[in-house]
Amino acid sequence: MATHTATHKLRRVFVWELPVRFYHWLNALVIVALCATGYLIGNPPAFLSNAEASDQYLFGWIRFIHFVAAYLFFFNFLFRLYWGFVGNKYADWKNFIPTNRKFWQEMWEVIKIDIFLQKDKEHLSVGHNALAGFIYFLTFLAFLVQCITGFGLYASMSDWWFADMFVWVSGIFGGEFGLRNWHHAAMWFFIIFAMVHVYLVFYHDYVEGRGEISSMGGGWKFIEDEAFEKEKQRQNVEKTTHPRHRQLPYGGRRCWCAFCAAP
Amino acid sequence: MTTTPTRRPTYYEEIRQKGYSRRDFMKFCSIIGAYMGLEATGVAQVANALQKNTRVPVIWLHFQECTCCSESFIRSSHPIVADILLDKISLDYTETLMAASGHQAEAAKAKTMKDYHGEYILCVEGSVPTKDDGVYCCIGGKSAIQVLEEAAEGAKAIIAWGSCACNGCVQAAHPNPTTATPIHKLVSGKPIIKVPGCPPIGEVMAGVIIHMITFGRLPELDRVGRPKAFYSKRVHDTCYRRPFYDAGLFVETFDDENAQKGYCLYKVGCKGPMTYNACGVTKWNNGTSYPIQSGHGCFGCSEENFWDNGPIYRQMANFPGFGIESNADEIGMVAAGATAVGIAAHAIATNFRKNKLISNVIAEGKDAEKEL
Known part of the structure; x- marks a missing residue:
């Protein structure tokens, strides 16, 4: 019979709000669509048929899906940036940008524990851990690069002022040859990111058993009672020790200083 | 030696002297007007300008190039282009076509530069080598840079003919042994029209010149300095095979x-x-x-x-920094493969290193299952 050291009481924590989950799954969907159609645009397979060209629009549809998904991706991305300023503490922009030493320290701890697999140690983070947050920040930069290069390529096909704002891009890349190449290469960042991301979700769920996978469905994570109390204490210490918090009307949640940026 | 300045003949007069009829002339105006994208009334403007305006003095310089631009120009669809625009406009100075040679030719150029200071159009074909003080291209005892700087100083406008002059073309291809440099990087303060192509289309070249003669100003240029009338669309956008592309x-x-x-x-x-x-x-x-x-x-x-x-016969370009024949997809697939291997290794290691944690979680869950 299996034996375990302790039976845990789990506390339910609401981590991912509905808009965050909606953003996540829409983002996942459009990134899959963009990578698939983008790869086909770069390397079209031989979809031959006997029909006349006038009766087919297959490649046109593939490109159409790519462009629609690109617009969804871009505006979804903008929405997420906005939500980083109005969402809950786990959605806040401070989770993503290292603004203080504590952030870097936590990153190093996560690298030791989860990447180099320090024996039988685990790291508790209710929302994003510092390393994950920072890597999401890098993906946001990649989103930006991909949007700029993509709309740069699209600009000459579009009459809309929004896409036309990006006509300057191809100049930086020495014409559309280079622009296209970089846009295509950046796709691989998304593919590799997705592989690692999905793996790590499974990893955390497997090792920690806190409902990492399902959290992006219902928004809940489940942490042990003692871990919950420890986390609460830690956050309280931070809140009360910072002098500015007493002056802020809403408990310092909107404070942008480096001290408060600690996750 | 001094020459008394005589009234220069207009384009139309030169055209008639060459034996073209008025009808030929009007046909030429219509063709070139159509190429330039002018509406029907624009043709009259072209005809008018060519009848009234006297020849614009032109100096046409050849640097590191193959003369394919000139070749393309003299093959444009209407003979008037070659007969008048090239023969006559380039009369002042052009190495490949002028009758004069040696000191005579250099003297003719110097005279044009002096007499028409600030008025002449400088056409440049070819890139300029800048390495080792530009010794790789010398004409009449001067390096190409010196020749260009002298000629550019008094030019009204500069036309960079062909990809060499616009972006370096083959001479500037890796490793660019002579540091071949396009014109716009060497000359500042002068309007420069880029007419890229290897070579540019003859009608496009003629169209640019006729535009300047007709309207007395540069054609409208895009953000990189190419005339919009000819370079605003991709070859793809006007391709007659485009329906096959859309059909896949x-x-x-x-x-x-x-x-x-x-x-x-x-x-x-x-x-x-x-x-x-x-x-x-x-x-x-x-x-x-x-x-x-x-x-x-x-x-x-x-x-x-x-x-x-490159390569010319593959869609995806080679990716810079990864050697020959490796495009973005090949590099990406290798990186993705390496990532998959890394993930697998990490997953296996996890089971050993985090054994205690994992078995605790599993055991807790299984015990609960049994209890129920």
Whole structure:
């Protein structure tokens, strides 16, 4: 019979709000669509048929899906940036940008524990851990690069002022040859990111058993009672020790200083 | 030696002297007006300008180039282009066509530069080597840089003919042994029109010059300095094979059935989707054909750095910094493969290193299952 050291009481924590989950799954969907159609645009397979060209629009549809998904991706991305300023503490922009030493320290701890697999140690983070947050920040930069290069390529096909704002891009890349190449290469960042991301979700769920996978469905994570109390204490210490918090009307949640940026 | 300044003949007078009829002249005006994208009334403006205006003095310099631009120019669809625009405008100075040579030629150039200071158009064909003080291209005892700087000083405007002058073309391709440099990087403070292509289309070249004669100013240029009338659309946008592209019908190899059917050449490396030029509309050799029409993909000769964005017969370019023949997909697949291996290794290691944690979680869960 299996034996375990302790039976845990789990506390339910609401981590991912509905808009965050909606953003996540829409983002996942459009990134899959963009990578698939983008790869086909770069390397079209031989979809031959006997029909006349006038009766087919297959490649046109593939490109159409790519462009629609690109617009969804871009505006979804903008929405997420906005939500980083109005969402809950786990959605806040401070989770993503290292603004203080504590952030870097936590990153190093996560690298030791989860990447180099320090024996039988685990790291508790209710929302994003510092390393994950920072890597999401890098993906946001990649989103930006991909949007700029993509709309740069699209600009000459579009009459809309929004896409036309990006006509300057191809100049930086020495014409559309280079622009296209970089846009295509950046796709691989998304593919590799997705592989690692999905793996790590499974990893955390497997090792920690806190409902990492399902959290992006219902928004809940489940942490042990003692871990919950420890986390609460830690956050309280931070809140009360910072002098500015007493002056802020809403408990310092909107404070942008480096001290408060600690996750 | 002094020459008394006589009234220079107008373009029309020179055209008539050459034996062209008024009818030929009007046909020429219509053709060139159409190429320039003018509406019907614009043709009258062209005719008017050519009848009234006297010849604009032109100095046409040749540096590191193959003269294909001049060759293209003299093959434009109407003989008046070659007879008048080239013969007459380049009378002042052009190494490849002028009758004079040696000191006489240099003297003629110096005279034009002095007499028409601030009025002449400077046409430049070819790139300028800048390495080792520019010794790789010397004319009349001067380096190309010196010749260019002298001539540019008094020019009203500069036309950079062809990809060499616009972006360096083959001389500037890696490793660029002479540090071949395009004109716009060497001359500042003068309006520069870029007419890229290897060579540019003759009608496009004629159109640019006629525009300047007719309207007395530069044609409207795009953000990189090319005339919008000819370079605002991609070859892809005006390609007659575009329906095959949209249908997803592609030539797989040059000798397959699809090639015979005239399908899209995208998969055999056509760079039409990235290349801005008028080939699909104006075509070449009196509108006879253009590369795609003769079954070969566009290789983007009017785009910057097209030599180094090879290979010509593949769609994806080689990726900088990863050696020969490795495109973004090949590098990406290797990186993704390495990532998959890393993930697998990490997953296996996790089971050993975190054994205690994992077995606790599993045991807790299983015990609960049994209890229920």
